[in-house]
Amino acid sequence: MDDVVRAALRAAQASGIEYADVRVQSPQRYEALAVRNGEACALTASTGAGVGVRVRTELAWGFGTVAEVSVAAARTAARLAVRSARSAEGSCRRPIAVVPSRGPSNGRYASRVRKNPFDVDRSEKVELLRDAEKALHVGPEVKSGHASMQAWENVTRFASSEGVSYTSHIVHVGAGLDATAAAHGEVQRRSGPNSFGGDYGQAGYEFIERLGLPERAPLVGKEAVALLDAPACPTATTTVVLASDQLALQVHESVGHATELDRVLGSEAGFAGTSFLAPADRGSLQYGSEWMSIVADATEAGGLGTFGWDDEGCPAVRTTLVDRGRLAGFLTNRETAAALGLPRSGATARAGGYDRAPLIRMTNVDLAPGDHSFEELLEGVDDGVYFETNRSWSIDDKRLNFQFGTEVGRTIVHGELGPLVRNPIYAGMTPSFWGSLDAAGDASTWHLWGIPNCGKGQPIQAARVGHGAPAGRFRNVRVRGG
Amino acid sequence: MPGRAAQLEAVASRVLRRLPPGVAGDVRVRAEGWTTMRFANGHVHQPHVEESRSISLRVAKEQRLGIATTTDTTSEGIARVVRDAVALASIAPVDRRVGPFPSDGRPRPVPYSRSTAALVPEAVGRLAERALDAAGAGDDGYRVSGAVHAGAQTLAVANTSGCLVSGVRTASQASVLVERPADDPPVSGWAEGSHWDAARLDTAGIGREALARMPRTAPKAAKPGAYRVLLGGAAAQEMVGFLGHLGFSGHGEEEGWSCLKSKRGTRFFPENLTLADDGRSPMGLPNAFDEEGTPKRRLALIDAGVVGPAVTDLVTAGHLGTPLTGHALPPESPFGEWGPVPTNMVLSSKDGASEEELAKILGNGLIVTRFHYVRIVHPARGVITGMTRDGTYRVRRGEVVEPVRNLRFTQSVLDALRATEAFGRTRHRFSDERGVQSVTCPALVTARFHFTSATVF
Numbered sequence: 008m009d010d011v012v013r014a015a016l017r018a019a020q021a022s023g024i025e026y027a028d029v030r031v032q033s034p035q036r037y038e039a040l041a042v043r044n045g046e047a048c049a050l051t052a053s054t055g056a057g058v059g060v061r062v063r064t065e066l067a068w069g070f071g072t073v074a075e076v077s078v079a080a081a082r083t084a085a086r087l088a089v090r091s092a093r094s095a096e097g098s099c100r101r102p103i104a105v106v107p108s109r110g111p112s113n114g115r116y117a118s119r120v121r122k123n124p125f126d127v128d129r130s131e132k133v134e135l136l137r138d139a140e141k142a143l144h145v146g147p148e149v150k151s152g153h154a155s156m157q158a159w160e161n162v163t164r165f166a167s168s169e170g171v172s173y174t175s176h177i178v179h180v181g182a183g184l185d186a187t188a189a190a191h192g193e194v195q196r197r198s199g200p201n202s203f204g205g206d207y208g209q210a211g212y213e214f215i216e217r218l219g220l221p222e223r224a225p226l227v228g229k230e231a232v233a234l235l236d237a238p239a240c241p242t243a244t245t246t247v248v249l250a251s252d253q254l255a256l257q258v259h260e261s262v263g264h265a266t267e268l269d270r271v272l273g274s275e276a277g278f279a280g281t282s283f284l285a286p287a288d289r290g291s292l293q294y295g296s297e298w299m300s301i302v303a304d305a306t307e308a309g310g311l312g313t314f315g316w317d318d319e320g321c322p323a324v325r326t327t328l329v330d331r332g333r334l335a336g337f338l339t340n341r342e343t344a345a346a347l348g349l350p351r352s353g354a355t356a357r358a359g360g361y362d363r364a365p366l367i368r369m370t371n372v373d374l375a376p377g378d379h380s381f382e383e384l385l386e387g388v389d390d391g392v393y394f395e396t397n398r399s400w401s402i403d404d405k406r407l408n409f410q411f412g413t414e415v416g417r418t419i420v421h422g423e424l425g426p427l428v429r430n431p432i433y434a435g436m437t438p439s440f441w442g443s444l445d446a447a448g449d450a451s452t453w454h455l456w457g458i459p460n461c462g463k464g465q466p467i468q469a470a471r472v473g474h475g476a477p478a479g480r481f482r483n484v485r486v487r488g489g
Numbered sequence: 490m491p492g493r494a495a496q497l498e499a500v501a502s503r504v505l506r507r508l509p510p511g512v513a514g515d516v517r518v519r520a521e522g523w524t525t526m527r528f529a530n531g532h533v534h535q536p537h538v539e540e541s542r543s544i545s546l547r548v549a550k551e552q553r554l555g556i557a558t559t560t561d562t563t564s565e566g567i568a569r570v571v572r573d574a575v576a577l578a579s580i581a582p583v584d585r586r587v588g589p590f591p592s593d594g595r596p597r598p599v600p601y602s603r604s605t606a607a608l609v610p611e612a613v614g615r616l617a618e619r620a621l622d623a624a625g626a627g628d629d630g631y632r633v634s635g636a637v638h639a640g641a642q643t644l645a646v647a648n649t650s651g652c653l654v655s656g657v658r659t660a661s662q663a664s665v666l667v668e669r670p671a672d673d674p675p676v677s678g679w680a681e682g683s684h685w686d687a688a689r690l691d692t693a694g695i696g697r698e699a700l701a702r703m704p705r706t707a708p709k710a711a712k713p714g715a716y717r718v719l720l721g722g723a724a725a726q727e728m729v730g731f732l733g734h735l736g737f738s739g740h741g742e743e744e745g746w747s748c749l750k751s752k753r754g755t756r757f758f759p760e761n762l763t764l765a766d767d768g769r770s771p772m773g774l775p776n777a778f779d780e781e782g783t784p785k786r787r788l789a790l791i792d793a794g795v796v797g798p799a800v801t802d803l804v805t806a807g808h809l810g811t812p813l814t815g816h817a818l819p820p821e822s823p824f825g826e827w828g829p830v831p832t833n834m835v836l837s838s839k840d841g842a843s844e845e846e847l848a849k850i851l852g853n854g855l856i857v858t859r860f861h862y863v864r865i866v867h868p869a870r871g872v873i874t875g876m877t878r879d880g881t882y883r884v885r886r887g888e889v890v891e892p893v894r895n896l897r898f899t900q901s902v903l904d905a906l907r908a909t910e911a912f913g914r915t916r917h918r919f920s921d922e923r924g925v926q927s928v929t930c931p932a933l934v935t936a937r938f939h940f941t942s943a944t945v946f
Contacts, residue, residue, distance in 0.1 A: 039821070046584040050577040051556040051821045054569065057541070068534065074541035074560040083540070087610070091524070091536035094614030098532040098621055130580045137582060151744040189745040194869035196746075274529045277634030277666040280861065362539060401864045401897070403876040408897055408944035410874050412866055430867060434897075434942055465527050465636045466537060466922055485942075489866045489899070 008033060008164045014078040015060050018085035020168055024092065026063040026105075027085070028167035028319060032056060032361040033076045034160070036125060041155035042136040050133065059361040060088040061319075066099035067092045070364040105341035108171055109351045110322035116175040116315025119308070120211035124158035124180050127212045132156060135220065136182075142224035143186040148232045150189045154224075155204055156182035156215055157459070159471075163361070171320035179311055179471055181207030181457055182215045184224055188231035195429060197231035197414050199223045201252045202397050207457025207471065208309045230415060233427055239488030240416045240431035246391035247433055247484045248384050251448070253413055254374065255456045255474035256397045261437040262294070262301055263372040263472070265406035266328050266336070267355075268343040270367075279463055280404025283437065284334065286347055292334040295441025298377050298479070301329040303338055305354060305370035310473030311457040312370030314357075319365050321354035328372065332441075340367050359468030366464050371455065371473030377447025382422075384446055384480045391419040392486050394431055399489075402437075410434040412489050430489035440481060448477035492520025492542065494655035497645035500562055504546055505647055507571045514548040514574070515590050515648035517780055517819060518562070523640030523923060524610050526617035531626035531633050533617055538610050539640075545780075547820045548574040549590070553581035554804075556820045587807040592650035596784035599768070599775035602686035605659040606641035613639050616663065616692045623696030624667045633696075635665040638922040639687045646782035654784075656777045660924025661687035665699040666879060674894060674946035678703025679859055679879035681723060683920040683927065685774050702858055702880045704892030710943065711883060711893035717854030718938040719847050719884070720905075722917030724857040725836075726928040727875070729764065731863065731902050733831040733928075735871050737766075737790055737798075739805030739816070740828025748871035748903055749796050756794040759909055761838045764791040766800065766831035768815070772916065773833045774924040780822075783815035790831060802829040836930035841914030844932065849887035850911045851934050856882040856889065860898070871903040876944065896940040908936040 008031045019027035033056035042048045057074040058081045069092025073080040124132075136154040143152035159179040166172040183205015185198040200206045200218060208214045249257065269275050270282045284292065305323035307313055314323050319341055327335045337343070339353035356365035385393075399412040416431030417424045435443075455475040462469055497518040504516045520542045527535040544567065545558045555577030559570045617637045626633040638661065645655035664681035680698035684690045720728065734741075741747035749757075768776040768785025778784050781803055790797045801809060802817035805828050816829035842850060863875030877895045884890065913931035920927035 042582060046582050046586070048554070048582055048584070049556060049820065050554070050581050051558070052573040052577060053558040053821065054566075054573075055543075055558075055560040057560060067532075067536070069536050069538075071538045072540070074543065087538040087540070090610045091526075091538045091614075094610040095526065095533035095536045097614065098528065098618050098626070100532065129577065133580050133582075187744050187746065189869075192751075194746045272530075273632055273634065273668075273670065274534060276529055276632065276668060277527075277636060277664060281670075362541065364535060364537060399864045399866045399874065401862045401874045401876070403895060403897070403944045404861045404878055405944075405946060407946075408876065408895075408942060410897060410899070410942070432866070432899075436944070465535070465638070466523065466525055466539070489872060 010078055011058060011076055011081045012164055012166045015058060015081035015085045016166060016168060018082040019060055019062050019089060022089040024062040024064050024089060026168050028061050030059045030318060030361050031076055031164045032161055034162060035360060036160040038125065038158045040132055040136060042140045043153045044151055045141060057361045058084045060084040061364055062088045062092050063103055064092050064096060065102050067095035069095065072362040074362065103342060104345040106344045106352055108320045108341060112170055113172040118176065118178040118209050120178050122212040124212040125160055139184050139220035139224045142221050143184060143228040145225055145228035146232055148188040148190045148235060149186050149228050151187040154184040154220060165320060167320050173316050175315055178211060179207060179209055180212065180214050181205055181459060182218055182220060184220055184227060186228045186231040188235055190235050193235045195231050195234035197227050197234065198396055199227040201456060203458060203460060207311055207459050209311055209313050210309055234429045237427040237429040240392060240428040240486060242487040244483055244485050246388045246480065246482050247486060248391065248393045248419060248478060248480050250395035251452055251454045251476050251478050252396050252456060253394050254479045255476040256400060258301065258372055258374050258474050258476055259458060260400060260402045261406055261409055263369040266338050267367045268337040268339045268347065271337060272343060272346060278465055283405040283407050288334050289336060293332055294329050294334045294438060295332045296444045297331045298444045298447040299329055299332045299441050300375040301372060302327050303370050303372045307371045310371035310455055311471040312473040317354040317356045318358045319356040321352045324354050326353045338367050338369065357470055359470060363468040368470040369472040371475065373475035376450045376453040376477040378449050379446045380449055381452050381478055384448055384478055385419055385424065386422040387446065387480060388419045389421055392431060393417040393419055393424055394433060407437050431486065432489045433484050433486045435484055443482045444479055445482055446480040448479060452478040492643040494643055494645060497643055498653060498655050501645045501647035504544060504567050505649055507567055508548065509575060512548050512550045512575055513590060513649040514546060515781060517545040518645045519543050519642060521642045524608060524613040525636055525638045526613050527636040528617055528621055529634040531621060533614065544570050545819050545821055546570050546574045548578045550575065550578040552583050552585055552587065553578045554584060555581055558821050587804050590648035590650040591781060591783055591813055592652055594652035594654045594778060594782035594784060596654055596777040598656065599777045600771055601657045601659040605639055605661055605687040606657060608639050608687055613637055620663060620665050620692040620696040623693040624665050624700050630669050630671060632668045632670050637663045637692055646778065648782060652782040654778050654782045658776050659685050660774050660920060661690045662920055662922050663690055663692045663695050665696045667699045667703050674708060676704040676708060677879045683918050683924065704880060706892060708892040708894045711896060713896060713940045713942050715937050715939050717851055717936055719851045719856045719932060719934050721856065721858045721932050722930060723859035725933050726919040726930050727860045727863055728902050728905055729834055729836055729928050729930050731873050732906060733834055734827055735868050737800050738827050738830045739799045739801040739809060742799035743805055743808050746868045747799060748869055752796045753798060755796060757796050758791050758794040758907055760794045761840065762791055762794055762909060764834060764836045765789050766833055767835050768833040770835055772835055772929045773918060773927040774920050776833060779815045779817040780819045781817040783813050785815050788814055800829045800831055805829055832926045834928045838912035841931060842911050843914055847911055847913055847932055847934055848884055851884050852887055853885050856884055866899060871901045873902055874899040894946055895944045897942045898939060899941040900939045905935045905938055910934045910936055
């Protein structure tokens, strides 16, 4: 691949630009295996490879990509990148400033994988899914069962005109199952271990084996059926306890996206939106209660947001976003860090593949555990609702007004979990909601989840991000049945 | 042009010739070229130019299906994609209900734009500059954002039943957001449009419209509750788009979560509402055939208020025992969860009103420019939630009296469209950035729309 990288860099530099970086991915492998109702299934293997070149002139960025790995393709990608930058310059007035990419400027990064998922016999994997899917069908009410697994393997060679050069070999895996039950006009779906296709991590096939899908399946199926006759979630302003999976998504939507500095500075206004945060809020804004401490950690073992270098050549770091309730930092890249006057990038420039330019994306954005066991979280609740496994999520374009629904709710009565309630929804405004966090669960309730499909950018690109979260207790929250 | 159709057909034929005896299959060979000029803070900040080729192969071996894709169109790449697909099929569960690959693919050509297919980055950059200038990008206190996308896809589809079709699809799309971020609360206006011919995409007009739709006074708070609402074109298309997914997905029909499953054949919507899926219509973004090579044709989803059938592809048609409707997505599609969905919806009504007339019909209520972050709350009931954005106004006695702060709605799309009282005269064309799915629809007035909370801006 070295000749391809060199060809792209030379072609870009020959056109008089100030900076260029090249990402060559080969191979880019993806496998998706799914079984539905014992028959209809999608077993898919994808192999891709290509070159992405990003350039910077004094005034503008440019990006070009070709889905082929060759010297000719590299030159074409570089030429497209330069032309796109020159085409953009007409509207640009201010020179672009970036911070240096400090840290090790070359090396290798590789995921820690015991069993490469692409080396595991596919029959074994399909058999696992068939067993798990079959076990979802606990009764005639289960109209559809679905079990799936996915694996990604990307080998990326990066080099920049500033001399940064690295190779990364990253493997992600994930798997899950869901049952759809229907009777007397009601339809309910239950997933495990999470919605969005299950749980994901940076690991090998051992991660999927540990999920124990066949063992989980009967409970998933039973809860889907039980939800059909469960009462609707009550309407009230009350205490809620969020399970780790739902609190992870709450972090994603109301903290992760809100602290993306490109959103804060208006770069995403036309599509994803902006943020209620302002650059000057760093160090002063009270985001939530003392139980709220959040980091973005690209060095964390096993996360979907873990890497050696980001996609503009900055080494992975851990950044505190919220420290005991106070806003402490933002997710940054080289350009936005310079705009904020920071000495270095937060290394969150990530691209969805060789064919997409890097954007500020979450890495592993984690809420720290507290000191309450799950039982102690419940003990403090006379009357409340427990929420588990996201079903719907929506938040305004400044990340303030949100509404989340989960697959499962349970009443909490005198410190004990009660029966299931269906279609539970809670809603709130971000700072007041986080301010009402009065207890965070301890390490036994904390889990590092993987979210495989965070969309951002135009053209759209999907990022795989990690979120560690404990269970958490929030007071005075509006809840109702959907 | 990203690739000549004849060349792609030749590659597709080569792929099929490599299949082992006894293995059937269908193959898609795609060449694409796209340019995006994305702008923010008044200048183009993320330009993107992309060229790609790919092969998507699905094989059927003793009623077992396997799928493989590659970006490598060389002989080695073709050998590998065949090997992968066949290997997967050999371990797949049997699906006895899937029929043979369709053989009657004889699609008539649809219009596309040669000049759009040949657009260079510089030309797309000029389209973006026109939008920026028209939206007031240089004015103090204004922040202008958006994007212009343009490009083409050449697709050849072939299968072992004898289908061999190819065609070019072009698309261009632009959106503009104008804000005054320093106002308290900040205000914004929005407009978007799309066309299969970039020469007819008026980016300056879109910029002017976004500017015009931005409130000139500070929005006032509005209480959550049920309102009469005038949904502007962008807001209406969101309702129609979700109805397409929640009500007409063949997969939803099969699994039982389709919100229209029990209503097919009944007059559930107003008699003056007709919704068709018509891939051939130049009112949308024309596409001659689907990803299985089945020719596109007009399918009445709602005919004078009467609910029509769910749409199908090879797999769902087999499972449902209904005909193919020509709505296959790529078998490896990320939309796979939805299965086949309508992709070229055109909503029409007998009588259309002007914008002023619609406001009079509304009487007292709210005008919504567009929605943000709409998500499904309960699919079987068609309930969705989202926020208003970029221009929400209060109307009293048919006159716009003030902008209001944004509200969250939680609403059944069925109830919203069932309660439609009037449609706009002008139909607007909306699409995603590459024209894969489009909705052409007018503004509409609905009698009851539920807002469940409010935000502070």
